[in-house]
């Protein structure tokens with residue numbers, strides 16, 4: 130099967146509030162696929178459904194041919210072992226060294242001997258350029274470096290699937306570029322499949338093979354970054370050009386300003 134992850138006709142609500150509707154997405158093996166969209170459009174929810182933290186009301190998420198919502202606890206554990214996750218802001222354990230942070234998933238999920246853990250951690254740290262920072266604590270390195278440590282930790286177990294939730298959030302432009310390149314390089318070097326949730330157009334378009342645009346829980350556009358740059362779709366144009374108003378309105382819906390000021394006019 131060419132897709133590592135397949136989402137079909139997915140519906141998800143929190144209570145009676147629909148969050149995702151009619152979603153179908155493909156995540157082909159070896160590719161780096163981006164999921165973009167404004168705040169609250171449902172991007173993180175997609176990742177949580179793939180990781181099996183929540184279950185859809187309708188439709189399926191299949192990872193490597195297995196329907197995630199049908200797995201028992203043991204099946205889910207086995208599946209998650211093959212997934213690496215970089216959470217929003219990629220928080221590190223502050224009382225552990227850089228080395229111990231990257232070693233953490235290896236110690237949690239494997240019975241590998243200490244020498245092998247050491248070699249694996251140093252290889253991962255080398256890949257993100259921080260082998261010589263192994264003995265430092267998170268508060269002794271910069272925010273950009275901390276994000277790179279979190280990347281090394283996310284791929285420590287050599288995952289088939291790596292999910293990145295807003296990996297560029299809060300980084301300076303140089304660190305953003307470094308992080309983007311690392312995400313691409315790690316994907317290609319490990320032969321994994323990556324899902325990148327982000328609203329940073331520049332970095333994402335630089336490294337993604339394919340992009341899905343979500344708005345209010347639906348796919349409104351998809352294609353390669355080049356196709357998206359040339360798109361005439363008003364939503365994509367607003368997003369790509371960072372226009373403050375468009376299909377996604379600047380104003381929270383309701384009364385017009387004129388009405389509120391008692392002028393009787395329409396907005």
Ligand SMILES: Nc1ncnc2c1ncn2[C@@H]1O[C@H](COP(=O)(O)OP(=O)(O)OP(=O)(O)O)[C@@H](O)[C@H]1O
Pocket residue numbers: 143148166167168169170171172173174175
């Ligand atoms: N546990 C929850 N209970 C109820 N509603 C939730 C819960 N988690 C998220 N939501 C709502 O679901 C919607 C989608 O959230 P989600 O986190 O997937 O958005 P997002 O696209 O990742 O946004 P952001 O970029 O701001 O993280 C939001 O409106 C959010 O308020």
